Amino acid sequence: MAADRIASLTLSHVVLPLENPVSDAKVLTGRQKPLTETVLLFVEVTTEQGFEGMGFSYSKRAGGPAQYAHLKEIAEVAIGQDPSDIAKIYESLMWAGASVGRSGVATQAVAALDVALHDLKARRAGLPLAKLLGAHRDSCRVYNTSGGFLQASVEEIKEKATASLEAGIGGIKIKVGQPDWAEDLRRVAALREHLGDTPFMVDANQQWDRARARRMCRELERFDLIWIEEPLDAWDAVGHADLSRTFDTPIATGEMLTSVPEHMALIDAGYRGIVQPDAPRIGGITPFLKFATLAAHAGLALAPHYAMEIHLHLAAAYPTEPWVEHFEWLNPLFEERIDIRDGRMWVPDRPGLGFTLSDQMRKLTVETAKFSA
Known part of the structure; x- marks a missing residue:
């Protein structure tokens, strides 16, 4: 040809x-x-x-x-x-x-x-792109973030979490990191009680310094979380690495980083947590795959940030079982929808990403x- x-x-x-x-x-x-x-x-x-x-x-x-x-x-x-x-x-x-x-x-x-x-x-x-890359699985564990923002009351978050679980989503993440750390703990406790043993994550969006992060991670250990996300400034590789080696609850970070070298700083610092590269932010699928190879070699777990339409395929091609983040925000832009059931997001059988513009x-x-x- x-x-x-x-x-x-x-x-x-x-x-x-x-x-x-x-x-x-x-x-x-x-x-x-x-x-x-x-x-x-x-x-x-x-x-x-x-x-x-x-x-x-x-x-x-x-x-x-x-x-x-x-x-x-x-x-x-x-x-x-x-x-x-x-x-x-x-x-x-x-x-x-x-x-x-x-x-x-x-x-x-x-x-x-x-x-x-x-x-x-x-x-x-x-x-499907996942198959072209070489998939390890046809579906990935999925969690929802869009219902857990801080403008919502605890009762609203509970309702949205229940709706997400009934829709087939497997895990729930909520936001923390507000100035009143005691209120953070109250919200986490209320959601953990509501969710039972459902996989549960929290995200501080970089709002703690190192001292507060250590205290909060210690307080959050009792809630059996899947991870604590961005407890520190996104570019504090050494701080995140230290937390990841100190606490039983995994530390997650990486969504804000915009190059392979920025992500590699985590590995170089001895990070042992969960990496969250974002293909559009890191520069596309080409650099994402480059870092994913290095992350897999370092034995790190993967949970890509946002853009599930892209990241489902990349997560399906990662050697160890990842999580994919569910955000319905981009749905209006595409004709197709992703199949979500049994706590998992299923790779489309359509060629490519599997989406057409609406x-x-x-x-x-x-x-x-x-x-x-």
Whole structure:
């Protein structure tokens, strides 16, 4: 077969409002405003032979327009390249935007195109992406976060948790890290009593210093949690590593990190917890898989952050049993839904990621840019 070439790219800047604003500990500590929307960068790629792929990246509160602007500036270098040469294309995009570095917005913008190329490759093969990568399982354990934010009362969280479990979700995560640590413990105790032996996680969203984190981790040991997430600043690799070696309850972190080297700092510090890389944030599926190989070699458990439409496939290809985070927020953007039952999220049998863009996604598109040969 003759080599194929990328014939066209379409970039879409999409603003998806949330039904209700949500607050985590960063809001209660005054560091951020409530979250009201998710901003996404979609990329649709078409080849000369007629194959197609779709990928996306996202931001919360800030950075969405910057992602779109950056990829719009450099995307043209992918035109005419062989879509199978994903790593080569990635490098060419990195060099095209070299002056702004290789993390943060620079790689998050490229992530959308990188995901689209992996989607295209799997579609062309007629396989779900997980199968193309080499799946270890057809489903992954799933937990819900969207019902556990801090603006909700304990009773509201209980109701949402019950609804999630009845819908087939296997675990529940709630937010902690508010200024009144005693209130955190009261909420955790109330949810643990409500949930019984259901898998239960908490997320402090980086709001404790090292002393408070040690005290809170000690207090939280009695609740038999699956993990305590982001007890410290996301870039405090040494602090997270220390906590992971000190307490029986696993420590989880990594969702905010935006490059493989930033994630590797955890391993280099002796981290023994759960890693939570986010493909759109780390720069796409290409760097995600690079770090996943290193994490597996280090014996670390995996629980990717957000973007379940992408991460289900990547988690299914991880050697040890992972968790996938359920957020229904992006549902309006896609025609299909993921099968969730028996506490697990099931890999679609459709080729690629297994999703097509909805009419609602088109209506929510603020601007587009097109590139062609």
